Amino acid sequence: MDENDFLAERFETHRRQLRAVAYRMLGSLSEADDAVQEAWLRLSRTDSERVENLGGWLTTVVGRVCLDILRSRRSRREEPMDVHLPEPIVSGAGTVDPEHQALLADSVGLALLVVLETLAPAERLAFVLHDMFAVPFDEIAPIVGRTPTATRQLASRARRRVRGSATVPDADLERQREVVDAFLTASRGGDFEALVAVLDPDVVVRSDGGALRPGSVVRGATAVAGQAITYARFAEVARPALVNGAAGVVEVAGGRTLAVLAFTVTDGRIAEINILTDPERLDRLDLTVLDA
Missing domain, CATH: 3.10.450.50 (Nuclear Transport Factor 2; Chain: A,)
Structure with missing residues (x-):
């Protein structure tokens, strides 16, 4: 196995988590896949031996890519959209195949994603990375260009909005x-x-x-x-x-x-x-x- 194949194999062990981060950030499976692919391209151009924590490095890269996409979305809209729903993950009501089971495991309820759509891009990033994936604020801060304290405040504002707006479904x-x-x-x-x-x-x-x-x-x-x-x-x-x-x-x-x-x-x-x-x-x- 050559060095590139070894790097690709290591990357694949993180793909599912990276896709989960990107889907929560973007509410779109197609854009999530694009963000993950961009992370791979950046990794392939990087001296990976200097990366101590590959999973953390890749999560940070995906976060940056998603933040850029969210900001680009906002700049393209001449007028705010009254309603914008995320892209759903759809499966049959009965038995689903293993590949689609993985998609469902990586998904979150559409009602929560609707609330995330209302957050400012930096708030959404801080909330998703910290509250959903336990990324420390000092690692999120450089992505949003804030201090760790200011980043904590971003996540706190997002958390209040989510708790005040998101509807929790019955488990049955x-x-x-x-x-x-x-x-x-x-x-x-x-x-x-x-x-x-x-x-x-x-x-x-x-x-x-x-x-x-x-x-x-x-x-x-x-x-x-x-x-x-x-x-x-x-x-x-x-x-x-x-x-x-x-x-x-x-x-x-x-x-x-x-x-x-x-x-x-x-x-x-x-x-x-x-x-x-x-x-x-x-x-x-x-x-x-x-x-x-």
């Missing part, structure tokens, strides 16, 4: 599916009262149609139930799925994916529904797992 996946199935059944039957019964009074529904379709936010059980009845025809083509490890559905008609819906079920009721209808991002999703 079977119970989640029962609630989602009840919602779909009530939608198909136009049963307004049954819909309200499975919705949290303060339920929030976000819909992201991409750059060409304005996003929307609907709040409250009454409004969401009315919307569900209005769009009942889409419930007819809903297929059960796991979305970021939680109960969800994929709407497919005529061989085309119309939407991915991620449900957050809390205390036996639906507290959030995040709906991705952006054709560009839907086309990037690997939905062949639904046929497994």
Whole structure:
């Protein structure tokens, strides 16, 4: 084995963790893969013998790449987007293959990713690296160009927002599916009262149609139930799925994916529904797992 092969083998032992960091930072599997690939390119141009902690070095590089991507996103947007949903990880509702199991293990709930999307890039980096991956503040500080104390404050602000906004789903996946199935059944039957019964009074529904379709936010059980009845025809083509490890559905008609819906079920009721209808991002999703 030559030196380059040995280095590649060492890099592969860190790939899963690096991808997990990048996905939490970017909310996009495709961009996460690009960030990990960039880390490999930088490593291949570096004297690796001088790198004492390869895992820490690679995590720092991925953090820098992701921070640049987040800042570039913000600079490209002429106007703030009202709704921007992360790219979901979708799996079949039943048995999933080992490769996709690894993806699910690396994912976090879509509701949490939605909150992370609202953070400033430096706040998101500090929170993800420290709170999710236990990277010390003195290692994060040079990435964001702050002192360790200021970096700690960034993470603290992010933490407060996450705790105040993120909805924690029920752990029982079977119970989640029962609630989602009840919602779909009530939608198909136009049963307004049954819909309200499975919705949290303060339920929030976000819909992201991409750059060409304005996003929307609907709040409250009454409004969401009315919307569900209005769009009942889409419930007819809903297929059960796991979305970021939680109960969800994929709407497919005529061989085309119309939407991915991620449900957050809390205390036996639906507290959030995040709906991705952006054709560009839907086309990037690997939905062949639904046929497994």
